[in-house]
Amino acid sequence: MTMLHTVNKSPFERNALDSCMSMANKGSKILLIEDAVVGAVDKNTHAEKIKGAMSDYTFYVLGPDLQARGIDEGNVIDGVNVVDYAGYVDLVAETDNVQSWL
């Protein structure tokens, strides 16, 4: 089974992303939404965590939440896929279940 994990907290504020990555099986999809999108910015001090885990997980970030926070898609870590809400729905539909790391 493939799971979708969503994270909505900035890695600068809480450990939700760490916690998610410590319990998400290889092959899982991880979607960053709301304040978690700040963790998708290349060169942020937490970016290495995501870069180092790219062989285990496929990462996604919600575009509307990036835009709302003034983050240019061009500054997102290479290999992190930007999706819109329709893409979010597709991720939920194409995986077997979803866990929200709040």
Place this chain on the structure above:
Amino acid sequence: MKFGILVTEGPYQHQASDSALQFCRAALEKGHEVMRVFFYNDGVNNSTRYTTPPQDDRNIVNSWSELAEKHGIDLVVCVAAAQRRGIVDEGEAQRNGKDGNNIAEGFRISGLGQLVEAGIQCDRIVTFGD
């Protein structure tokens, strides 16, 4: 596909309700069904019709009501969580001796069993919270 949505935070304080609304709209647009939205924890605060945001701001409560009416979505507010936070419909007001009710159009107050039932009947449950 049949979706159930769980909202565990109130409107405005957190983005959770907005995210849930956007997710529901996108799912409906793609032809999916949203069978039920269950409001729990502070999420019950999405259901008070006394919400009066500034005119240039979105009205999240009305957005739920409108979405529910248009697409036949069951908006369920947990009774125990609602009682703690002062959300009442007419029946609850009578039972608990309150002098009024504040539930918005399209919402109904019911038990936690409705959440478990949604889990059983839906293909996916997606949680939005803090």
Place this chain on the structure above:
Amino acid sequence: MAEPWEEDEGPVKKFMFVNRKAPYGTIYALESLEVVLISAAFDQDVSLVFVDDGVYQLKKGQTTDGIGMKNFSPTYRALEGYDIEKLYVSKESLEERGLSEDDLLVDVQVMSKSEIADLMDDQDVVLSF
């Protein structure tokens, strides 16, 4: 009349409740427990996971007189009576907090996060509080 979910042949799904927060600071632990108790009535396959600060929900010796809140920890001991017996606790989360299985007020299965990850992958519904 029996409700649809009370019939013998109803569908059984795997529900996992993930508890990640300490009790009392927020209401999540208490209201999560309330859902768990209701879910027992539906005869589903229910499991509870305690990770991160959620392990404190099961800590022995909770005494809440000083904060004026109700101590709901005895309810975890009652779960067995509702046939909810799958309680999984993260070994790492205990160790990080200087706790061990002896500090917990109920019988649990202590397991690694990777073991919990396998269980989580196998669920139909995962609810996180």
